[in-house]
Amino acid sequence: MAERSYRTIEVKPNVESLIKPGELVDLVEVTPLTLTDRRIYNQLLENAWDAIDKPVSHVIAKSTLRGSHNSNDRIGDSIERLMSAIVKVAVNWNGEPAIERVQLLGGNVEANRPDGLIEYEIPARLRRIIGNSTVFARLQREVMFALTSKYALTLYEMVQKRGNLRWRSSEKFSLEALRGVLGVPKGKLSSWSNLKLRAIDPAVAEVNALSDFMVAIDPIKTGRSVTHVELRWWRKDDDAAGAADKALQYSKVSRKPPPEQKPVPQGRARPAWLAAKGQALRTETYETARLRHAGYDIYFVEGEWRSWAVGKPEVKDPDKAFLAFFRKYAEANPL
Numbered sequence: 001m002a003e004r005s006y007r008t009i010e011v012k013p014n015v016e017s018l019i020k021p022g023e024l025v026d027l028v029e030v031t032p033l034t035l036t037d038r039r040i041y042n043q044l045l046e047n048a049w050d051a052i053d054k055p056v057s058h059v060i061a062k063s064t065l066r067g068s069h070n071s072n073d074r075i076g077d078s079i080e081r082l083m084s085a086i087v088k089v090a091v092n093w094n095g096e097p098a099i100e101r102v103q104l105l106g107g108n109v110e111a112n113r114p115d116g117l118i119e120y121e122i123p124a125r126l127r128r129i130i131g132n133s134t135v136f137a138r139l140q141r142e143v144m145f146a147l148t149s150k151y152a153l154t155l156y157e158m159v160q161k162r163g164n165l166r167w168r169s170s171e172k173f174s175l176e177a178l179r180g181v182l183g184v185p186k187g188k189l190s191s192w193s194n195l196k197l198r199a200i201d202p203a204v205a206e207v208n209a210l211s212d213f214m215v216a217i218d219p220i221k222t223g224r225s226v227t228h229v230e231l232r233w234w235r236k237d238d239d240a241a242g243a244a245d246k247a248l249q250y251s252k253v254s255r256k257p258p259p260e261q262k263p264v265p266q267g268r269a270r271p272a273w274l275a276a277k278g279q280a281l282r283t284e285t286y287e288t289a290r291l292r293h294a295g296y297d298i299y300f301v302e303g304e305w306r307s308w309a310v311g312k313p314e315v316k317d318p319d320k321a322f323l324a325f326f327r328k329y330a331e332a333n334p335l
Contacts, residue, residue: 169232
């Protein structure tokens with residue numbers, strides 16, 4: 001008897017995790033999204049899951065999408081970006097590979113009340129793609145909310161989609177394909193060194209610290225230039241998995257680590273490339289930066305600050321100087 005092929009919509013989310021169709025993991029953004037946009041979209045998919053392939057409206061409370069923020073402004077901005085976002089999805093059309101361009105979110109109605117509801121629709125073409133899907137990623141909620149950059153969240157989703165494949169433990173991507181999947185804006189991080197330093201290395205460090213898998217992205221050269229990368233993944237052993245669980249606990253501001261340990265917030269160790277630039281700031285400084293500037297990779301911004309400070313007079317209060325730099329950086333580089 002032939003083994004039954006399960007559809008993605010038959011897989012159920014649970015208290016700890018949600019389901020994301022594989023076609024929505026390796027998609028190419030035409031309209032770049034932020035970390036907050038991606039998190040909210042995952043929550044919208046989860047909320048609609050029981051009838052996600054049906055032509056119906058779905059309702060969710062704004063408080064569910066707001067998370068720890070007091071304002072609903074960010075929700076409305078994200079909803080509008082998701083409505084205008086066009087993505088390219090790899091599909092089969094008449095038995096041959098094809099690219100389908102779809103909108104991520106359809107029409108919606110938002111109540112004016114801060115504690116009100118949002119009614120929304122999944123576009124018809126996207127419903128069909130999800131209904132036909134047979135590959136998915138199971139995302140742990142704690143990990144999704146602990147990751148601090150859209151590149152880290154996207155890499156985590158890519159690994160969760162592939163992690164349980166028995167016949168593969170690596171995959172090759174062209175550099176342009178990887179930029180597309182990660183959602184790197186056009187014209188940004190155009191060189192391999194910049195892409196590696198500012199997107200790949202921080203994302204790999206976070207995923208390795210927080211997820212059930214270890215991941216590596218190795219460059220592949222054609223001649224003297226890096227043209228492709230190899231994505232490799234493998235499941236952690238018990239000790240490494242336990243360390244990831246502890247890191248997730250420490251990533252919550254309301255919980256403090258044991259006194260003998262001094263992990264920085266956000267649930268991952270300070271990356272090696274940044275450790276080489278100088279001693280870490282106070283834990284409270286990282287927490288303040290994360291709360292004031294949610295969605296930014298604080299370690300990347302710290303690296304920018306330390307590079308900017310080279311050759312300048314030493315400051316009396318580096319923690320205060322970093323926060324001042326971060327404020328100006330966020331104003332000049334809005335998410």
